[in-house]
Amino acid sequence: MEAFLSNIDRVVDGFSWTVRLTLLSALFSFVLGILLTAMRVSPVPLLRGLATAYVESIRNTPLTLVLLFCGLGLNSALGVHLSGTVALDVFWWAVIGLSAYTACFVSESLRAGINTIPLGQVEAARSLGLTFTQNLRLIVIPQALRAVIGPLGSVLIALTKNTTVASVAGLGVQEASREMKLMFDQGVAPVLPTFLGFAIGFLILTLPTGYFFGWLSKRVAVVR
Amino acid sequence: MTSTPLVVLENVNKHFGDLHVLRDINMTVNSGEVVVVIGPSGSGKSTLCRTINRLEPIDSGTITLDGQPLPAEGRGLARLRSDVGMVFQSFNLFAHKTVLQNVTLGPTKVLRTGRAEADKRGMELLDRVQIGEQADKYPAQLSGGQQQRVAIARALAMNPKVLLFDEPTSALDPEMVQEVLDVMTDLASEGMTMVVVTHEMGFARRAANRVVFMADGQIVEENTPDEFFTKPRSERAQDFLSKILTH
Ligand SMILES: Nc1ncnc2c1ncn2[C@@H]1O[C@H](COP(=O)(O)OP(=O)(O)OP(=O)(O)O)[C@@H](O)[C@H]1O
Numbered sequence: 001m002e003a004f005l006s007n008i009d010r011v012v013d014g015f016s017w018t019v020r021l022t023l024l025s026a027l028f029s030f031v032l033g034i035l036l037t038a039m040r041v042s043p044v045p046l047l048r049g050l051a052t053a054y055v056e057s058i059r060n061t062p063l064t065l066v067l068l069f070c071g072l073g074l075n076s077a078l079g080v081h082l083s084g085t086v087a088l089d090v091f092w093w094a095v096i097g098l099s100a101y102t103a104c105f106v107s108e109s110l111r112a113g114i115n116t117i118p119l120g121q122v123e124a125a126r127s128l129g130l131t132f133t134q135n136l137r138l139i140v141i142p143q144a145l146r147a148v149i150g151p152l153g154s155v156l157i158a159l160t161k162n163t164t165v166a167s168v169a170g171l172g173v174q175e176a177s178r179e180m181k182l183m184f185d186q187g188v189a190p191v192l193p194t195f196l197g198f199a200i201g202f203l204i205l206t207l208p209t210g211y212f213f214g215w216l217s218k219r220v221a222v223v224r
Numbered sequence: 225m226t227s228t229p230l231v232v233l234e235n236v237n238k239h240f241g242d243l244h245v246l247r248d249i250n251m252t253v254n255s256g257e258v259v260v261v262i263g264p265s266g267s268g269k270s271t272l273c274r275t276i277n278r279l280e281p282i283d284s285g286t287i288t289l290d291g292q293p294l295p296a297e298g299r300g301l302a303r304l305r306s307d308v309g310m311v312f313q314s315f316n317l318f319a320h321k322t323v324l325q326n327v328t329l330g331p332t333k334v335l336r337t338g339r340a341e342a343d344k345r346g347m348e349l350l351d352r353v354q355i356g357e358q359a360d361k362y363p364a365q366l367s368g369g370q371q372q373r374v375a376i377a378r379a380l381a382m383n384p385k386v387l388l389f390d391e392p393t394s395a396l397d398p399e400m401v402q403e404v405l406d407v408m409t410d411l412a413s414e415g416m417t418m419v420v421v422t423h424e425m426g427f428a429r430r431a432a433n434r435v436v437f438m439a440d441g442q443i444v445e446e447n448t449p450d451e452f453f454t455k456p457r458s459e460r461a462q463d464f465l466s467k468i469l470t471h
């Protein structure tokens with residue numbers, strides 16, 4: 001255990017990248033998820049079709065494939081670079097891949113939330129003269145969000161864990177699980193304590209997330 | 225009373241799939257007039273209301289409001305909808321907004337009224353429907369009758385040219401029906417143009433200028449409330465009235 005603790009700065013550094021990957025991907029997937037949801041409920045059939053096709057195809061593709069497509073396909077084979085330094089280049093590709101994938105789950109949750117809103121409220125808003133986007137922004141999304149805070153917390157926890165795929169799936173991004181594997185390979189500390197230490201590290205990130213979202217969802221719940 | 229036509233429906237037809245729900249509807253509502261629409265379940269009363277502010281599109285015919293035809297979807301329609309207030313059977317208040325916010329949402333977002341002015345007007349309207357003290361509560365904290373009065377204030381806040389009511393008291397406990405009807409009767413006596421789907425005969429007799437009887441998607445009979453309730457001309461209306469009177 002001492003050997004592991006003496007390397008604690010490497011552990012912390014690994015997790016700091018995990019957190020960065022998680023937060024940035026959470027932000028982008030949230031924005032993209034809202035956009036996809038707006039498209040999926042829009043009155044324009046083309047937008048609905050595009051969004052549904054996107055969600056259904058990406059959601060049903062393994063994350064490893066999505067990230068491999070970003071890393072090997074777009075980054076290496078097609079040579080699309082997002083940064084001059086390799087480490088940042090692969091980092092941003094990982095963020096894009098994770099966001100593209102997670103947005104589908106954000107959208108699925110939001111759509112379930114929208115289904116909890118009585119149609120009558122949407123009609124009442126329409127009859128006041130609110131446009132489709134106003135209706136979405138002022139009536140539908142705020143209530144849908146409150147209804148799905150809990151599920152969104154689960155999506156965020158899944159995202160946190162999914163960042164570990166970014167190092168194995170062709171991108172070799174720096175994050176906690178990669179640091180762990182490096183420490184194994186370099187034999188700097190015994191396997192079991194190292195393993196346990198990283199597992200606890202993930203719990204420290206995910207458990208409070210779950211509790212926080214649970215608390216928040218109770219706090220903002222819309223009483224009907 | 226001046227009788228300028230405000231809402232005019234001409235040869236309006238509407239289908240839901242194979243079902244012909246509105247059959248050649250011709251109807252005029254004059255400015256300041258209160259029209260009660262009555263008829264058996266499924267006769268198309270709600271659909272009629274909903275076509276007037278185009279929550280339902282029509283298949284053929286025309287509907288004009290103050291001489292202007294209803295535009296297709298888009299900004300023009302949103303603008304015109306704000307001239308037609310609608311009060312629903314199930315209140316449909318915005319559950320995540322306070323009572324006052326429910327009333328000021330339309331004015332601030334559609335009419336672009338300033339916040340302070342909208343709040344002031346909103347409070348006046350809430351006081352008028354006697355619910356001013358509840359302004360900061362959420363809809364779920366109010367009784368049905370209170371919620372429906374808020375819904376009326378919300379519709380009034382847009383300064384609509386006409387108010388549509390679709391069975392506004394049908395979802396209420398009996399003891400709350402009167403408080404809502406009282407508000408509606410006041411509005412009627414103040415000259416508000418109203419189309420009211422209701423089976424409340426007391427209200428129809430007291431407040432309506434005209435009763436429109438619908439059956440199977442058609443307007444079967446139109447008359448003054450007194451004439452209609454005492455001497456219905458059509459067999460359908462006689463049959464219908466005998467059923468609701470025995471209740
Ligand atoms: N969205 C819809 N899709 C298909 N059919 C519908 C729809 N809305 C109404 N209908 C049908 O159209 C007919 C007229 O309905 P409408 O709601 O206008 O009747 P109503 O006179 O208001 O009845 P009630 O007194 O029960 O409210 C009914 O047969 C109903 O089943």
Ligand SMILES: [Mg+2]
Binds near residue numbers: 269270271390391
């Ligand atoms: Mg109805």
